[in-house]
Amino acid sequence: MDVVYEGIRLTPAQIARSAVDEGVHVIGLSILSGSHRGLIPDVIEALREAGGGDIPVVAGGIIPAADVEPLKRAGVAAVYTPKDYELTRILRDVVALVAERNGVPAAA
Amino acid sequence: VSAPGGAVIGARLRERDLTAAPAALNLLENRTPEHRADAAALLAEVAPERLGGEAPGHVVGVTGPPGAGKSTLLSALTAAWRDAGRTVAVLAVDPSSKRSGGALLGDRARIEADPADRGLFIRSTAAGERLGGLAPATRAAAQALSAAFDVVVIETVGVGQSETDVAQAADTVAVVVQPGSGDALQFLKSGIMEIPDVLVVTKADLGQVAQRARRDLHGALRSLGVRATPVVAVASLPPATGFDALVAALDEHRAGLDLPATRTRARRLGALADFLAEHGERGLRALGGRRAAESWLAEQDPALPEPALVRVLEERAEARRRTRPDLP
Numbered sequence: 001m002d003v004v005y006e007g008i009r010l011t012p013a014q015i016a017r018s019a020v021d022e023g024v025h026v027i028g029l030s031i032l033s034g035s036h037r038g039l040i041p042d043v044i045e046a047l048r049e050a051g052g053g054d055i056p057v058v059a060g061g062i063i064p065a066a067d068v069e070p071l072k073r074a075g076v077a078a079v080y081t082p083k084d085y086e087l088t089r090i091l092r093d094v095v096a097l098v099a100e101r102n103g104v105p106a107a108a
Numbered sequence: 109v110s111a112p113g114g115a116v117i118g119a120r121l122r123e124r125d126l127t128a129a130p131a132a133l134n135l136l137e138n139r140t141p142e143h144r145a146d147a148a149a150l151l152a153e154v155a156p157e158r159l160g161g162e163a164p165g166h167v168v169g170v171t172g173p174p175g176a177g178k179s180t181l182l183s184a185l186t187a188a189w190r191d192a193g194r195t196v197a198v199l200a201v202d203p204s205s206k207r208s209g210g211a212l213l214g215d216r217a218r219i220e221a222d223p224a225d226r227g228l229f230i231r232s233t234a235a236g237e238r239l240g241g242l243a244p245a246t247r248a249a250a251q252a253l254s255a256a257f258d259v260v261v262i263e264t265v266g267v268g269q270s271e272t273d274v275a276q277a278a279d280t281v282a283v284v285v286q287p288g289s290g291d292a293l294q295f296l297k298s299g300i301m302e303i304p305d306v307l308v309v310t311k312a313d314l315g316q317v318a319q320r321a322r323r324d325l326h327g328a329l330r331s332l333g334v335r336a337t338p339v340v341a342v343a344s345l346p347p348a349t350g351f352d353a354l355v356a357a358l359d360e361h362r363a364g365l366d367l368p369a370t371r372t373r374a375r376r377l378g379a380l381a382d383f384l385a386e387h388g389e390r391g392l393r394a395l396g397g398r399r400a401a402e403s404w405l406a407e408q409d410p411a412l413p414e415p416a417l418v419r420v421l422e423e424r425a426e427a428r429r430r431t432r433p434d435l436p
Contacts, residue, residue, distance in 0.1 A: 004213045004214075004232045007218075016223070021231055022130075022232060023134040023231075
């Protein structure tokens, strides 16, 4: 798996453009500022405009439980918080998500 | 995700549709057998035969040791090209992990770009299994994108094998040197580094140190008997300076090239590298060795795209095996 690291403090437009240019299979957003309710749906909207509406988005960070459902309704595939510390499980989830979206069976 | 076929994407690139670039790269980077024919179809659409000549884009290799300032330089250089109205694609190559086979590609984060600018395309690529070298997909990508973009940059880290690979794939190679490091001088003198087409000294804002680096490089080039290689000093941080001279030096080198000969050589050497990656030393022995393989390639139509040349080599190996049962 190749990981394209984009750095920090990016605008939704930058994230969307990079994801489309790089042809990624999944986008991981890390957000700790508390502005996830506005910014994450903005990223998903920017992706749609940039022609990357089919790329799944997962989010991680300081995200209260009450915000998880609204984010999922906005199109986020999965949300992880500091309670999710099992890295291998998260990786397996992401691999399974990519496999499902691309119509291929996930390897164990 | 359903994707259009290689021929469709290739035709869009030929018509200089820049939005075809991401799909083209997705296809060329996918090395599964069922995608190879599709990738070959894409490259056939942008081959000299279909274009009526070599692809018009200028393929520029930018290489140098880590920390020399390549990414910062590229931010300013792409801005200079865009200001001049030229479209630019950047292929930023990062090393792959030998252990996991994966890669952490962080270079993109360091090149500044306006997300609304459709004339600038940046793609991170992993070097793959070839230590310090270029992945076959990167060469194919440069060939495909040079049909659509005015400039295609291949950016790699390091001085050594990767630089030789870049020299094969690019029309013009610029080696980036930072003042005070002495690396380039040592490499030039010891012959580890081939003579670049353009030498760039970064951090010209350091003043005297940068001036001395430039003089030292001129001296080293003189002692090697090559006076013609331009040495350009640039300051990449605002206010950026030296970029008009750098753009002019790169253009001048390109103008002096026999482009069909350069590109034909690149395709042939690239095909041989692809064949070797696929069939190894055993395949090379079946061809009768590297020399024999190169002279066989030299007899082929110069306009043939790289995948077609790989097939030519594979057929040659098979034919020789049929008549000579002793071959591996």
